[in-house]
Amino acid sequence: MTAGTAFDIIVIGAGIAGASVAAELSPEAKVLLLEMESQPGYHTTGRSAAVYTPIYGPQPIRALTRASRAFFFDPPDGFADHPLLSKRGxxxxxxxxxxxxxxxxxxxxxxxxxxxxxxxxxxxxxxxxxxxxxxxxxxxxxGCFDIDVHALHQGYLSRFKAAGGRIATRAEVTAMTRDNDIWRITSVEGVFEAPIIVNAAGAWADHIGRLAGAEEIGLIxxxxxxxxxxxxxxxxxxxxxxxxxxxxxxxxxxxxxxxxxxxxxxxxxxxxxxxxxxxxxxxxxxxxxxxxxxxxxxxxxxxxxxxxxVADKCPVAGYSEQTEGFYWLAGQGGYGIQSAPALSRFAASQIVGSDIPQDVLTEGLDPATLAPGRLKGIT
The missing domain is CATH 3.30.9.10 (D-Amino Acid Oxidase, subunit A, domain 2)
Structure with a gap:
């Protein structure tokens, strides 16, 4: 395996979930973002008419949405050239x-x-x-606002690339194996290796899970x-x-x-x-x-x-209990855009083993409500 195909973390799926977590991870790790389509966000992210409303959705979503508020109203310098939110009601x-x-x-x-x-x-x-x-x-x-989904998504992709992240498009994953604590991913664009895989494949997340030998989460x-x-x-x-x-x-x-x-x-x-x-x-x-x-x-x-x-309509964010080095980031339903800033920081902290951001916990998020293991017996 050459240096150009070995990474610390491979994120599968370049929609809002994959792009945001890759952007959060890339300052501290060598990250590859794999996307099966010709452009990131072709499916759900690119077709979303999202709004920001912190009163709507299951309790974990409401907590993540509240924790995302500061990012939406005051994104990092250079993230976007205009506000991410506009007043709607x-x-x-x-x-x-x-x-x-x-x-x-x-x-x-x-x-x-x-x-x-x-x-x-x-x-x-x-x-x-x-x-x-x-x-x-x-x-x-x-307190309901329109979200500029394109600006949010492109902002994360730009941050990711500026930090040295690599994106491979038209790179559908066809096989996954793990040996000596290293994942080997075969894709249409080549073979890549990393010790950690993040499954942010949206509607295809259960398919990627099966390729990896992970548990089923019952994604529909x-x-x-x-x-x-x-x-x-x-x-x-x-x-x-x-x-x-x-x-x-x-x-x-x-x-x-x-x-x-x-x-x-x-x-x-x-x-x-x-x-x-x-x-x-x-x-x-x-x-x-x-x-x-x-x-x-x-x-x-x-x-x-x-x-x-998934069955309880809450996101799935956590390491697989069945497959080593495989992190689930799926099942955001219709709330993935408005919760992305907080969910990506939460997921990135778990992936690298650092402390969960305190502001996310302060808003009332219980990590157990997102863990894959909660779905045993109800998938």
């Missing part, structure tokens, strides 16, 4: 049959954020497109479809929040002068270059037209992405 809405669910969510989320309860008129003052005969109530989350990629349509003339989009149905059956968000719509579906898929399903599109249009005063006759763009979950 989020609003959860319900019809008459969903008010009990709305009240329960308000009580739970309000314990961690400053929410504003809204009557139907208040809801429609924030989003006048909502139908008067649909909406029965809602609440506003003023789930398809989510999104559409872009024109906004009605005269609508002040800059003042409109993200609107989410309380049962997560739709969302609508202003996006670059248009409207981004989704049925918020979670349909199991095999790992693939997923495409939008025509039934998803029809369901999306039906749900949006029932809730909003919109008639969708033309779709500007449509796409789908994979959001991968």
């Amino acid at each position: 989020g609003m959860f809405v319900a019809n008459a049959d969903q008010m009990a669910a709305l009240e329960a969510a308000y009580a739970e989320m309000g314990a961690e954020g400053e929410l504003e309860w809204l009557d139907p008129a208040g809801v429609r003052s924030h989003q006048p497109l909502l139908r008067e005969d649909y909406v029965a109530g809602g609440f506003l989350d003023p 990629p789930k398809r989510r479809t999104a559409l872009i349509v024109d906004a009605p003339e005269g609508l002040a989009l800059d003042d409109c929040p993200l609107v989410v149905g309380i049962e997560e059956d739709f969302y609508l968000k202003p996006d670059a002068g248009r409207l981004l719509l989704s049925p918020a579906n979670e349909d199991p898929e095999v790992p693939c270059d997923v495409q939008p399903d025509e039934m998803d599109i029809a369901i999306c249009i039906d749900r949006i037209e029932k809730a909003f005063d919109l008639q969708i006759r033309r779709i500007e763009n449509r796409w789908a992405g994979l959001r991968s979950f």
Whole structure:
């Protein structure tokens, strides 16, 4: 093995999870980032309409999101040439049959954020497109921000390369063996060695785990479809929040002068270059037209992405209990962008055996809630 193919750590997958942890590791280690596609972030990261909202998601996600706040508002010098966040606001809405669910969510989320309860008129003052005969109530989350996903991802990749990290694209992993405490990875782009592997392969993470002989974590990629349509003339989009149905059956968000719509579906898929399903599109249009005063006759763009979950919908971050030198960093679901700054620092500390960042622990993260071993018997 030549010096050019031997590394301290190999990270598999160059989406936001792999790029961020590689950037955190590269100042202290020789790191290779392997990506099977022609460009990093081709799949889930590149198709995300992410927002930053610290009140949403399972408890470990909320803790990681809070711990990521300082990075988003004050990233390192030179990380990006403009702010990573822009003010959006989020609003959860319900019809008459969903008010009990709305009240329960308000009580739970309000314990961690400053929410504003809204009557139907208040809801429609924030989003006048909502139908008067649909909406029965809602609440506003003023702490919701749009994330510039591209700037965040590219910022991490730039930091990684500036620290001497190497990226190999079109480098699908085809085999993995371990001998004398060294992993030997065979890829389309060559053979590479390192004592530590970080599995940040997104929807393909269980496949990489099987190649390594690691435990199954029960990862299920789930398809989510999104559409872009024109906004009605005269609508002040800059003042409109993200609107989410309380049962997560739709969302609508202003996006670059248009409207981004989704049925918020979670349909199991095999790992693939997923495409939008025509039934998803029809369901999306039906749900949006029932809730909003919109008639969708033309779709500007449509796409789908994979959001991968394990049974408890919390990330998996920790060393395998079955395979030496194999670190899981998977299962971020739809929360991987907003939690990346803290999760990458947490993972990097575990990978190199240093102290977990105190600010992450202070926000209430229990490392056991992310450990692969927690999934025994429930995968």
